[in-house]
Amino acid sequence: MFNILRRRYLFFGISLLIILPGLLIAVFKGLGLSVDFTGGTLVEMQFESGDPPQPAAVIEVYTRLGVTDVQVQTTGQNTLVARSTFLDDATRKEVLEALESEFDQAITVLRFESVGPIIGREVAIRAAIAIAVAALVVVLYITLAFRGIPHASRYGICAILAMIHDVAIVVSLAAIGSLFWGWQVNALFLTALLTVIGFSVQDKIVVFDRIRENTTVYRRLPFETLVNHSIVQTLQRSINTQLMTVEFMLLALALFGGITLREFAVVLLVGLFSGTYSSIFIAAPVLVVWENREWRNWFGGKNSTQAPA
Amino acid sequence: MRPYRSLILIIIIVILAIWINLPDNPGIHLGGYNKEISTRLGLDLVGGVQALLEADLPEGSPADTDLSEKMRTATIIVENRVNGLGVNEAVVQQAGDRRIVVELPGVEDPEEAIAIIQETGLLEFVEMGTSPVPEGAIVQTDYAVGSSAEGAPVPTAEVTGESPPVSDGQVLHTVMTGEVLKTVEVQTDQAGQYIIAFTLTPEGSRTFGDFTTQNVGNILGIVLDKQVISTPRVESAITEGEGIITGSFTADSANALAVQLRYGSLPIPLKVVESRTIGPSLGQDSLQKSLIALGIGFTIVILFMALYYRLPGILADIAIIIYALITFALFRYIPVTLTLAGIAGLMLSTGSALDANILIFERLKEELRNGRTMRQAVDISWKRAWPSIRDSNIATLITCAILFWFGSSFGATIVKGFSVTLALGVMVSLFTAILVTRTLLSLILSYLEIDNYARWFGL
Numbered sequence: 001m002f003n004i005l006r007r008r009y010l011f012f013g014i015s016l017l018i019i020l021p022g023l024l025i026a027v028f029k030g031l032g033l034s035v036d037f038t039g040g041t042l043v044e045m046q047f048e049s050g051d052p053p054q055p056a057a058v059i060e061v062y063t064r065l066g067v068t069d070v071q072v073q074t075t076g077q078n079t080l081v082a083r084s085t086f087l088d089d090a091t092r093k094e095v096l097e098a099l100e101s102e103f104d105q106a107i108t109v110l111r112f113e114s115v116g117p118i119i120g121r122e123v124a125i126r127a128a129i130a131i132a133v134a135a136l137v138v139v140l141y142i143t144l145a146f147r148g149i150p151h152a153s154r155y156g157i158c159a160i161l162a163m164i165h166d167v168a169i170v171v172s173l174a175a176i177g178s179l180f181w182g183w184q185v186n187a188l189f190l191t192a193l194l195t196v197i198g199f200s201v202q203d204k205i206v207v208f209d210r211i212r213e214n215t216t217v218y219r220r221l222p223f224e225t226l227v228n229h230s231i232v233q234t235l236q237r238s239i240n241t242q243l244m245t246v247e248f249m250l251l252a253l254a255l256f257g258g259i260t261l262r263e264f265a266v267v268l269l270v271g272l273f274s275g276t277y278s279s280i281f282i283a284a285p286v287l288v289v290w291e292n293r294e295w296r297n298w299f300g301g302k303n304s305t306q307a308p309a
Numbered sequence: 310m311r312p313y314r315s316l317i318l319i320i321i322i323v324i325l326a327i328w329i330n331l332p333d334n335p336g337i338h339l340g341g342y343n344k345e346i347s348t349r350l351g352l353d354l355v356g357g358v359q360a361l362l363e364a365d366l367p368e369g370s371p372a373d374t375d376l377s378e379k380m381r382t383a384t385i386i387v388e389n390r391v392n393g394l395g396v397n398e399a400v401v402q403q404a405g406d407r408r409i410v411v412e413l414p415g416v417e418d419p420e421e422a423i424a425i426i427q428e429t430g431l432l433e434f435v436e437m438g439t440s441p442v443p444e445g446a447i448v449q450t451d452y453a454v455g456s457s458a459e460g461a462p463v464p465t466a467e468v469t470g471e472s473p474p475v476s477d478g479q480v481l482h483t484v485m486t487g488e489v490l491k492t493v494e495v496q497t498d499q500a501g502q503y504i505i506a507f508t509l510t511p512e513g514s515r516t517f518g519d520f521t522t523q524n525v526g527n528i529l530g531i532v533l534d535k536q537v538i539s540t541p542r543v544e545s546a547i548t549e550g551e552g553i554i555t556g557s558f559t560a561d562s563a564n565a566l567a568v569q570l571r572y573g574s575l576p577i578p579l580k581v582v583e584s585r586t587i588g589p590s591l592g593q594d595s596l597q598k599s600l601i602a603l604g605i606g607f608t609i610v611i612l613f614m615a616l617y618y619r620l621p622g623i624l625a626d627i628a629i630i631i632y633a634l635i636t637f638a639l640f641r642y643i644p645v646t647l648t649l650a651g652i653a654g655l656m657l658s659t660g661s662a663l664d665a666n667i668l669i670f671e672r673l674k675e676e677l678r679n680g681r682t683m684r685q686a687v688d689i690s691w692k693r694a695w696p697s698i699r700d701s702n703i704a705t706l707i708t709c710a711i712l713f714w715f716g717s718s719f720g721a722t723i724v725k726g727f728s729v730t731l732a733l734g735v736m737v738s739l740f741t742a743i744l745v746t747r748t749l750l751s752l753i754l755s756y757l758e759i760d761n762y763a764r765w766f767g768l
Contacts, residue, residue, distance in 0.1 A: 044591075089420045089581070112419070112586035119361065119582050127724070130715035134708045141707060145700045191650040191727050195657050198708050198731065202661060202701040206668065209697035237671045241664040245613065249606030249656055256602040261595065261649065268653070 002235075005228045008285035015165060015282065022172020025179050031171070032178025034186035037124045039117030040069075041087040045080050045099075048106040052080045061098050067091065073182065079110060086116060127190055131197065135160050138201050146208065149215045154290055159204040162283035166200045167193065169274040170267060177263070188264050196271030199246075200278065203238070207279045210234050211287070223291045227284050235280070242276040312755070315748040323631055326638035334641075346641050349398055350414070351648030351726065354596040356589030357414035360423050362387070364407040365578040377406065379576040384409050387579075389572035390426050400646070404717065409579065419586045421561065427579050429534050430569030432487030434517075437528035441540035442481075444556070448535055452483035484520050484529065486574070489513025491550075493570045495563045498555070503563035505554040505570070514550030522546040531556075533566065599652055606656075607633075610663065618670050621750060625666040628745040632662050636737045640730070651730040658734020661702060665742030668694045683754060691747060698742065702735050709735070 035042045047053070055072035062070040062084060070084040087095065092112070100107050139156035146152040170193055177183035210230040218226055247269060254265035289295070328334070329346055337344040352359050364380060380403055387409055388401040400412040416422050435450055442448055491508045498504050509517055520529070521543045531539045531554050539556040558566070611629065614622040636655065640647060672690035681689065709732035716725030 089423065089584070093420060108588060108590075109586060110588040110591045112584070114581075114584045116582035126715055130711055130724075134711040137707050137711065138704050141704055142700075145696075145703075188649065190724065191653055194708075194712060194724065194727060195653055195731075198705050199657060199660070201704045201708065202664075205701040205704055206664070206697045209700060212696075213693065233675070234671075237664075237667050240617065240667050240671070241660065245610045245663045245667075246656075246660040248609045248613070249603070249659070252606035252609065253599065253602040253656075256605060257595075257598050261599055261602070264649070264653070 002232055003228060004231055004280065005224055005285055005288055008281075008288065011281035011285065015169070015278075019165070019168045019172050022175040023168065026171060026175040029175070029179055031175055031185045032183055034184040034189075035083060035113055035115045035120065036187045036190075037120045037185065039086055039115050039120035041084050041092065041114040042111065043082050043092070043096075043109060044075070044111035045082070045096075046078070046108045046110055047080070047103065048108075050078055052078055053103050055080070057102070058082060058099065061102050062095060065091070065095055065098060067095065087114060123187075131194075134197070135163065142205065142208070145205075146212055149212055151291075154287060155208050155211075158283045158286045158290070159201055159208065161286055162204055162278040163197055163200045165278045165282050166196050166271060166274045170196055170271040173267060173270050177266075183263055189267060192264050192267040192271060195268060196275055199272050200275035203242075203275050203279045204283045206237070207231060207234050207284055211284070224288050227288050231280050231284050238276050238280060242273065246272055312748050312751045315744055316752060319631070319745055319748060323634060326631075326634040329638035329641055330634060344642075347644065348641055349644045349646040350596065351646045351651065352412055352414055352585070352587055352592070353649050354592050354647065355414050356587045356592035357412065358416045358419040358422060359413075359583075359585045360411045360426075360581055361404070361583035362409045362411060362427060362579040363582045365580040376577070380407065380409070383575050383577055383579065386430075386572050386575055387411060387426050390430075390568055393568040393572060394422060394425065396422070402717075408582070415589065419584070421565070423581060423584060425565045425568060427581060428569060429575045429578050430487070430572075431534055431574035432490070432570055433483045433532045434485050434520075435530040435532050436482045436484055436520075436524070437530040437540060439527055441528045441542075442530060442537050444537050444539060446537050448530075448532060448537060449480045450483045450532065450535065451480050452486060481530070485513060485516050487570050488573065489516065490570055493567045495560075495567050496553075498553075502555065503558040503560060505558075505563060505567055507552055507554070507570070509550040509552070511550070514548065517550065517552070518546065518548035522548070533569075538566075595649060599649065603652070603656070607659075610659075614663070614666070618667075620753070621666075621670050621673065621746070624746055624749045624753070625663070625670070627749060628666065628741045629659070629662060631745050632659070632734075632737055632741040635741070636734055639733055639737065645729055645733065646726060647730075648726045650724070650727040654727040654730035655734055658731050658738055661705065661735055662738030662742060664701075665694075665698045665738060666746055668698060669742070669746070687747075687750060687754065691743075695743075698739070702739055705735050706732055 045052075052074055055074065058072045058080060059070045059082075062082065067084050067087065070082060072080055072082045074080055092114070096107060096109070139153070139160055142156035142159055143153040146155045174183060174185050174189060178185065207230065210233055211227055214221075214226050214230050214233075218229075221229070250265050250269045250272065254262055254269060257265055334346045336346050364376065364383075366376075384401060384403045391399045391401055391411065391413065394413075394416075396413045396416055398414055400410065402410045404410050411423075411426060413419075413422055431452075433450055433452055435448065489510050489512060491510050491513070494506045496504055496506050524543050525545060527543055528540050529543055530537055531541070539554055541555065554566075611626045614625050614629075616622070618625065636658070639645070645651065669690050672694045673686055676686035676689050677683070709728040712724050712728035713732070716728060
């Protein structure tokens with residue numbers, strides 16, 4: 001039988017290795033937050049000739065009209081995306097008219113997003129509160145659902161710890177993406193994050209349920225063996241649900257979905273994979289670490305990964 | 310026998326769902342009950358405008374006291390104005406205490422639509438004595454919006470960018486406001502100019518009649534949101550309660566003004582704090598591609614289930630198709646607006662529908678390998694898999710409820726759409742996984758004498 005738990009510290013290390021670089025980028029370079037969170041205006045425009053002008057020339061027009069903090073990018077579809085401080089409808093009209101006369105061609109606005117600076121911050125804060133409240137309620141629910149077995153609240157807390165791991169993985173990915181491919185953390189990213197959180201908790205409960213069931217059946221078994229046994233028993237289900245079904249759908253979305261969806265699909269692909277991974281390699285092992293109180297050995301030099309029976 | 314009863318129930322539900330999903334469904338009309346059934350697509354899929362309007366009052370100002378009542382009134386007026394614009398499937402909802410979300414699918418000219426909705430639309434008939442104030446000027450009147458005494462806002466002045474001449478601090482007397490208008494209509498006069506013809510309520514006719522009788526030869530200025538739009542001279546007493554407003558109108562601006570007058574003025578000024586416009590081509594591109602992607606993903610998943618789990622896999626496929634039919638029917642019936650975020654929620658709930666089936670089948674195989682008979686194995690696997698299906702889905706529903714609260718109190722429609730589709734999908738998936746798959750499996754087992762479990766169940 002596989003012994004997954006024996007190498008638990010290796011798995012913790014792998015996760016850290018993925019999370020740390022991204023978080024470092026996020027701290028030092030920022031996350032590439034979109035106007036949804038920072039406030040500001042985004043205009044995606046298509047030029048009639050199909051050949052967009054140089055970003056610098058566009059920035060020049062914006063600046064002439066007194067708009068500051070302008071960034072312009074060309075997209076893969078020969079459109080331009082211009083981000084700036086908050087523009088009201090009148091200024092936006094002025095800017096577009098100025099651009100049309102400057103480059104002497106019609107411009108179609110594909111997308112226009114304008115968010116007041118206060119709104120953006122409020123959305124971010126409220127989203128964080130909503131997620132925190134949801135996490136708390138889920139801990140309570142799991143504690144209630146597992147009340148028949150010892151240390152019921154640990155299951156809830158471990159589920160949330162693993163969920164935080166998944167959030168960290170996704171945020172790390174977003175930070176790496178924003179550094180290398182110019183990704184933006186926008187409202188759609190928030191949706192992806194919510195999806196990952198929902199799926200993550202659901203997946204933890206399936207694995208924990210098996211531990212709950214086995215606890216009542218194999219009373220004599222050491223906890224570590226019992227958890228390992230439970231993981232192995234649910235492994236086939238994890239692989240099938242996760243890899244074969246959910247990931248297939250997302251892969252299809254990433255490959256064939258529109259450009260707006262690609263980033264979203266990739267974030268989900270990684271996030272949901274992390275959701276399943278963390279059930280097996282983070283949530284259940286942390287339960288064991290907690291049961292054995294292994295932190296007493298962490299700094300004592302004693303090798304804490306003793307082999308189970 | 311129970312399975313047969315369940316089967317009949319399933320068949321009825323499926324037929325109902327298919328009927329609702331018919332593209333040209335006529336809707337339900339039973340006696341006084343009327344319901345149109347259609348697929349609603351969100352702005353990110355069809356293109357259009359979304360705006361978040363906020364009460365433009367400093368927080369804690371005296372006008373805040375009956376803010377909730379005023380916001381309710383403002384929401385109704387905004388809704389009426391939107392309906393007056395003739396936009397199909399527009400959404401107007403109050404979000405939280407001081408905000409209103411407006412969604413206008415398929416609108417071509419976002420600026421104008423938002424301007425019509427947002428402008429206070431306070432029409433005043435103002436006494437100007439003998440010297441007319443120039444058109445376009447901003448004036449002060451002794452009529453204040455709502456309970457805020459210190460003058461009303463001047464929204465149009467900020468929007469146009471250029472500041473029109475302001476009258477020199479003189480406060481003009483308001484004879485009557487747009488509230489006394491009974492009907493408002495756009496017409497053209499002999500010269501082909503657009504004019505707005507109105508009739509007055511009995512009370513208004515009296516005020517108007519009295520004023521015009523006493524002020525023949527004087528100017529009765531017509532002022533919208535404190536900006537003078539026309540300055541007609543009273544030629545003779547008007548007692549029959551009818552009149553016209555002239556001004557340099559275009560067809561569009563005359564219509565816009567008529568819409569504003571017809572549905573009354575806003576009790577509080579609103580400002581746009583967020584607006585999004587998605588061009589129709591971008592929306593359609595997203596829709597088409599995500600539908601193709603979903604189709605491909607769905608096909609692969611169905612093939613995988615049938616190949617890996619054999620007989621039960623095929624039954625699960627039938628259950629998943631039924632799940633899709635019911636969910637889509639619910640979306641059309643309720644109706645739920647489908648957005649990209651909604652499609653993500655849908656995908657996740659499809660995942661949990663499959664997960665429920667996979668949990669049960671993995672358990673079934675396990676029990677069969679342990680040497681149980683088929684009947685025992687089926688019963689036990691359902692019983693054992695149920696707690697994990699229940700708990701995991703309840704946790705998801707809890708998350709949905711909290712996200713829904715967050716989304717609707719805040720006007721974060723993406724989050725709201727996601728939570729609604731996910732919650733609906735999870736509930737339907739519980740139904741199909743438990744009822745549909747199980748019923749079909751017990752029916753097949755009672756009909757077929759399966760002698761080679763290994764082959765049929767992919768052991």
